[in-house]
Amino acid sequence: MSGSLLVDNIGELVTNGPGEDPLGIRRDAAVLVEDGRVAWVGAAAYAPAADRRIDAGGAAVLPGFVDSHAHLVFAGDRAAEFAARMAGQPYTGGGIRTTVGATRAATDDELRATVRRLRGEALRQGTTTMEIKSGYGLTVADEARSLRIAAETSTETTFLGAHVVPSEYADRPDDYVGLVCGPMLAAAAPYATWIDVFCERGAFDVDHARAILACGQAAGLGVRLHANQLGPGAGVQLGVELGAASVDHCTHLSDADVDALAGAHTTTVATLLPGAEFSTRSPYPDARRLLDAGVTVALATDCNPGSSYTSSMPFCVALAVREMRMTPAEAVWAATAGGARALRRDDIGVLTPGARADLVVLDAPSYLHLAYRPGVPLIRQVIRNGAPQ
Numbered sequence: 001m002s003g004s005l006l007v008d009n010i011g012e013l014v015t016n017g018p019g020e021d022p023l024g025i026r027r028d029a030a031v032l033v034e035d036g037r038v039a040w041v042g043a044a045a046y047a048p049a050a051d052r053r054i055d056a057g058g059a060a061v062l063p064g065f066v067d068s069h070a071h072l073v074f075a076g077d078r079a080a081e082f083a084a085r086m087a088g089q090p091y092t093g094g095g096i097r098t099t100v101g102a103t104r105a106a107t108d109d110e111l112r113a114t115v116r117r118l119r120g121e122a123l124r125q126g127t128t129t130m131e132i133k134s135g136y137g138l139t140v141a142d143e144a145r146s147l148r149i150a151a152e153t154s155t156e157t158t159f160l161g162a163h164v165v166p167s168e169y170a171d172r173p174d175d176y177v178g179l180v181c182g183p184m185l186a187a188a189a190p191y192a193t194w195i196d197v198f199c200e201r202g203a204f205d206v207d208h209a210r211a212i213l214a215c216g217q218a219a220g221l222g223v224r225l226h227a228n229q230l231g232p233g234a235g236v237q238l239g240v241e242l243g244a245a246s247v248d249h250c251t252h253l254s255d256a257d258v259d260a261l262a263g264a265h266t267t268t269v270a271t272l273l274p275g276a277e278f279s280t281r282s283p284y285p286d287a288r289r290l291l292d293a294g295v296t297v298a299l300a301t302d303c304n305p306g307s308s309y310t311s312s313m314p315f316c317v318a319l320a321v322r323e324m325r326m327t328p329a330e331a332v333w334a335a336t337a338g339g340a341r342a343l344r345r346d347d348i349g350v351l352t353p354g355a356r357a358d359l360v361v362l363d364a365p366s367y368l369h370l371a372y373r374p375g376v377p378l379i380r381q382v383i384r385n386g387a388p389q
C-alpha cells in the first residue's frame with residue numbers, strides 16, 4: 001500500500017528503543033509510517049502530515065508480537081489426547097507420531113488451509129511475525145512440501161525433520177539421522193531458513209542433535225533447538241556451543257546451563273513456551289532465574305496440535321506474568337524484541353525509525369492490560385508492513 005500513514009494520539013507507545021525504561025515508552029506519541037517502515041516517532045503534538053491517519057484514541061500501541069516458535073503444518077486433531085492428559089495421563093511427546101500419520105495422509109491444500117487459518121488467528125491476536133516449523137512429515141517428500149507450504153506464509157521457516165524418529169525407523173535411529181542429514185536436508189533446505197532438533201529423551205540424543213545441526217549449518221541454515229523440556233540434558237549447552245539463535249523450552253536447567261546462556265559471548269536466546277507447560281500441566285520454566293542471571297529471554301506460543309494448541313501471544317504474556325513471575329514489562333519485551341532476537345532480526349520487535357512498520361493498537365490504555373485482563377480480546381488493530389490488516 002503506497003502513501004504515508006500516521007498512527008496518532010497514542011497514549012502509551014512501547015518502542016523497545018532507547019529510553020528511561022526497558023520498553024522505551026513514550027506518552028502522547030505518534031508514529032509515521034512510509035513504505036512499510038517506521039519513518040518517524042515522536043510527540044503527537046509535533047506529528048507531521050500524512051496521507052492517512054489512524055486515531056489511536058489515547059490507547060496503547062506496541063510492536064507486533066514476534067512468535068519465534070510454532071508448528072503450523074499438520075493435519076488432525078488431538079483433543080482426545082488433551083482430555084486424557086487432563087484426566088491424569090502424563091505427556092511424553094509420543095503423540096507426535098499420531099500427527100505424522102494424519103499429516104502424511106493430507107493433501108497440500110488441506111495443510112495449506114490449516115497454516116492459513118492458524119496464521120490468520122495469530123495475526124488477529126497481534127502476531128506480525130511467525131516462525132513456522134516442519135516436523136510432521138518425516139519423509140523426504142513430506143518435509144519438503146511442509147516447508148514449501150510454510151514458506152508461502154513466512155520467511156522464518158524451520159526444518160525440523162528431527163522432531164521424532166518415525167515408527168518405520170524405530171529400531172534404526174542412526175539410519176533416520178542419515179536420512180535427515182542427507183536427502184531430507186537437501187530437499188528441505190531451499191525452503192528453510194533454520195534447522196531445529198527435538199533434543200530430548202525419547203526423541204534425539206545430544207550426539208544425534210549435534211550431527212544434524214552441523215549438517216544444517218553446513219547447508220547454510222541457522223540453528224535453533226528444542227532442549228531441556230521434559231528433563232535435564234545437554235541440549236541447552238550444545239545450543240550455546242553451536243551458536244544457536246535460540247534454545248527453546250529451557251524448563252529443566254542446571255546451574256551450568258544458566259551460566260552458559262548468561263555467558264558474556266553468548267548470543268543464544270532462551271525461548272520460553274509457557275503454553276506447553278499450561279497444556280501439559282507441567283511445572284513452568286524458572287524465568288526469574290534466567291532473567292536475574294542476565295539471560296536474554298523470548299516468549300513464544302509453541303503452537304502445535306499436541307502440547308500447546310494456542311496461537312495467542314497475549315495468552316503467553318499473561319501466563320509468563322502470572323505463572324513465571326516475569327514482570328509485565330519483561331513479558332511484553334520477551335514477546336516482541338525477545339522474539340526478534342531469537343530470530344536474529346533487528347528490523348522487527350521495535351518501533352524506531354527504519355524498523356518494519358508492524359504495530360498493534362490495543363483496546364486498552366496500557367500494555368499492562370495484556371496480563372491484567374487475561375483471555376480478553378484486547379487487539380483493536382494490527383498494522384503489518386505498514387498496511388492496516
Ligand SMILES: [Zn+2]
Nearest residue numbers: 069071226302
Ligand atoms: Zn516446539
